[in-house]
Amino acid sequence: MGCDEKREPAGGRLRVQDIPALIQDHCRMRNPAKVERIINELVFGGPERMQIVSDFDYTITKQRMEDGGAVPSSFEIFNSCQSLPKNFKAETDKLYHKYRPIEIDPHMPIAVKVKYMIEWWTKSGELASGFPFDQSEIDQIASKYKHALRDGTHEFFADLQRLNIPTLVFSAGLGNSVVSVLRQANVLHPNVKVVSNFLQFRDGVLDGFQQPMIHTFNKNETVLNESSEYYDLVHTRDHIIVMGDSIGDADMASGVPASSHIMKIGFLFHHVEANMEKYMDTFDIVLVDDQTMDVPRTLLALIEKQHKLNMEAAKQSSL
Numbered sequence: 001m002g003c004d005e006k007r008e009p010a011g012g013r014l015r016v017q018d019i020p021a022l023i024q025d026h027c028r029m030r031n032p033a034k035v036e037r038i039i040n041e042l043v044f045g046g047p048e049r050m051q052i053v054s055d056f057d058y059t060i061t062k063q064r065m066e067d068g069g070a071v072p073s074s075f076e077i078f079n080s081c082q083s084l085p086k087n088f089k090a091e092t093d094k095l096y097h098k099y100r101p102i103e104i105d106p107h108m109p110i111a112v113k114v115k116y117m118i119e120w121w122t123k124s125g126e127l128a129s130g131f132p133f134d135q136s137e138i139d140q141i142a143s144k145y146k147h148a149l150r151d152g153t154h155e156f157f158a159d160l161q162r163l164n165i166p167t168l169v170f171s172a173g174l175g176n177s178v179v180s181v182l183r184q185a186n187v188l189h190p191n192v193k194v195v196s197n198f199l200q201f202r203d204g205v206l207d208g209f210q211q212p213m214i215h216t217f218n219k220n221e222t223v224l225n226e227s228s229e230y231y232d233l234v235h236t237r238d239h240i241i242v243m244g245d246s247i248g249d250a251d252m253a254s255g256v257p258a259s260s261h262i263m264k265i266g267f268l269f270h271h272v273e274a275n276m277e278k279y280m281d282t283f284d285i286v287l288v289d290d291q292t293m294d295v296p297r298t299l300l301a302l303i304e305k306q307h308k309l310n311m312e313a314a315k316q317s318s319l
């Protein structure tokens with residue numbers, strides 16, 4: 001066991017094969033030994049060293065609803081508001097059809113894509129300008145989707161709050177929709193921070209998005225303002241669970257110290273066969289058509305169980 005030996009949790013080293021949530025058929029890992037090592041690091045380190053970084057669309061929301069209904073993305077929630085100008089939908093659709101293929105082009109270098117993404121988000125912000133708009137419109141639509149969160153999300157966020165674990169929800173979509181869904185689902189606890197694109201108003205009139213722009217390729221902790229409270233908080237937390245449904249989501253914790261222990265969980269739903277290899281290379285754990293928070297909750301439960309054992313042991317030794 002070498003140098004891992006001294007880092008063994010008091011209750012004994014955990015093994016992947018003994019964790020039922022991780023040995024289900026739809027839970028895939030390229031390197032179970034690495035997963036096991038990270039789990040033991042996270043459990044050994046306890047909740048004080050933990051932070052969560054999660055994507056929003058189709059990571060906190062479901063990729064598939066039981067009733068077959070579609071879940072809109074945060075931009076789509078905004079786009080279905082009634083008071084947007086007549087040409088808005090057609091114009092944003094045009095942008096989508098131009099830039100989306102660039103975003104997912106497997107051959108174009110990221111450095112080249114960035115320029116196009118900045119163009120896309122800028123033009124999208126320009127379209128969302130120059131007319132009055134009321135947040136309550138977003139709230140009304142978002143209220144229909146507060147039940148579209150993964151099963152167990154409520155419990156997961158309640159546990160994160162109880163354990164005081166900072167939780168960063170990252171979205172290159174529209175923050176107003178993200179916050180509205182989370183708030184109406186009662187999971188927007190004080191330990192949850194949403195970093196996204198928020199609508200900006202000038203004299204009661206919509207004026208695009210606030211800075212900094214969050215697009216697909218800067219959606220990581222390097223965009224956090226160094227002077228912000230959250231920056232300080234997460235830079236002292238070097239044990240991280242990263243969750244996402246897109247390949248790029250795996251990099252959301254870039255910007256944290258290199259020594260950090262990071263468990264990357266990927267939710268794979270579309271084109272499972274074609275995407276499997278890439279997801280397995282990118283995420284430590286790949287969950288196929290899993291519409292629950294069971295695996296992250298399992299990890300958290302293991303961390304909490306060990307924490308309680310440690311506290312109990314400390315109490316005994318101080319008697």
Ligand SMILES: C[n+]1cn([C@@H]2O[C@H](COP(=O)(O)OP(=O)(O)O)[C@@H](O)[C@H]2O)c2nc(N)[nH]c(=O)c21
Binds near residue numbers: 079
């Ligand atoms: C600027 N813009 C970007 N997007 C898409 O919104 C996504 C938001 O990115 P994300 O937050 O990573 O969300 P995800 O979980 O859906 O991947 C991007 O990946 C783009 O494809 C957009 N989608 C719509 N409908 N309208 C827009 O103006 C727009």
Ligand SMILES: [Mg+2]
Binds near residue numbers: 056057244245
């Ligand atoms: Mg997503």
